[in-house]
Amino acid sequence: MEEKLSLQEWIDLAETENKTFGNFCIEFQAKELEMDKRVLLERMEEMLHVMEQSVVIGLTGITSMGGLVGGNGKKVETYRAESADKSVVGSVMSKAIMIALAVGEANASMGRIVAAPTAGASGTLPAVLFSLAETRGSSMEELGKGLIVAGAIGMVIASRASLSGAAGGCQAECGSAAAMAAGAAVELYGGSPEQVGHAVAITLKNMLGLVCDPVAGLVEVPCVKRNAGAAAQAMVAAEMALAGICSVIPVDEVIDAMAAVGNAMSCTLKETAQGGLAVSPTGILLANKLFAKVES
């Protein structure tokens, strides 16, 4: 059993060394990987380019393999263009919603994506990073640093809890993706390491208990829309943390609570398609239709 990582420990180190959490993470991870910092950042920038391409694929309005999702990212794109004055959440978050849906739909239709942390939750990080980058005017290098912060957060969650829906429910997939994105958002906006920790804690707290209940066992319903929800949760938490709001429960304890909730969760709610939306009358109907197609 590997030793559990601690996000607070990294945050404290960054604060002591008077570094941004991004700079601390780059140095720490480069050392861990025995890799040049520049090379590490370049690898992250390559990931960002793949993510950009996933958005492009998604926005062509493709249909998924199971036929349950597709075209919704494009709908938001059109709504943004034609009804900007009617946006409920404003331009930045509406862009995040569009990107999350587009990448989720690209994934569901066998497009190329970056599993970050998983394929099912691959829409959340690009949604938050790219929508904030536009307003912040962030460079690819800054976004790459954001991705390293996100990765470091994901490593801690993986070591203390889980990143897999089968092991911990959707809180472990979309919840973790959102927590990683929230930390990256705080970094992009110049927040302190402590604020990164609070953003992660607040996000996970707001998504605690989310179950993994995919209709017909496919990464389509409700996964794609949940990525949009996760992106929004990340932005809500980042906003609170940047305003100086603290999580009452320390971040590592929140992650441990997520692990405990995941363990207590019934197996029917952990990616087995035996509970939640998967066994709703419509969920069952859709599953039967899809399986009948397989039999024929």
Place this chain on the structure above:
Amino acid sequence: MNIFDVIGPVMIGPSSSHTAGAVRLGNLALAILGEGVKEAVIGLHGSFAQTYRGHGTDLALSAGLQGWATDDIRIPKSFDSAKEAEIEIAFTTINLGDLSHPNSVRFWLTGVNGNKCTVTGASIGGGRVVVTNIDDFPVEFSGEFPAILTMHRDRPGAIALVTSILSTQGVNVAQMKVFRKQKGGLAAMIVETDQPIDNAAFEVIGKLPHIQSVRRIQLV
């Protein structure tokens, strides 16, 4: 675990277990066959059998058998490419028993030179896979290391001769397992190593006493 396990891999969706893992299982089956595939019958078990079309598992397995990587954008069109290359691939659903992992698959393969093999494996999450059976021998390896698989007579010294060849070549054994069906009968051994095994060592091992056949399993 490192940061690229969290931010990555780059893959063709929609599922690391049902798509990326399926490509890797195809890659491993191809490596075990040791030559290009001419005919493949692929049996899908459990969740693979139920949801393979919606996850593109069939396309991914076919891509894997053609040696493609998990992020190859041709994966959705892998059937067309198989057809062009005159590779016959057929799918069926099978029941490998309750004890088998829900994402299990069995390949019955015939190669371009007429070699045959049967490979069973499972996709165990996050794109990681394990091969559980080769030609009716229970085995267990992940393909994350270079490996050799021997079929040999269960005789004293048969194993030591193989490992001594490896040691003289400076190849370190990471994991090894030996399986036999009955005492003194045919046995199988899988040796996973830290360094790749070169042609010279591979040929010498094939000529050792008691060795009936040897296969090298090397993924890129």
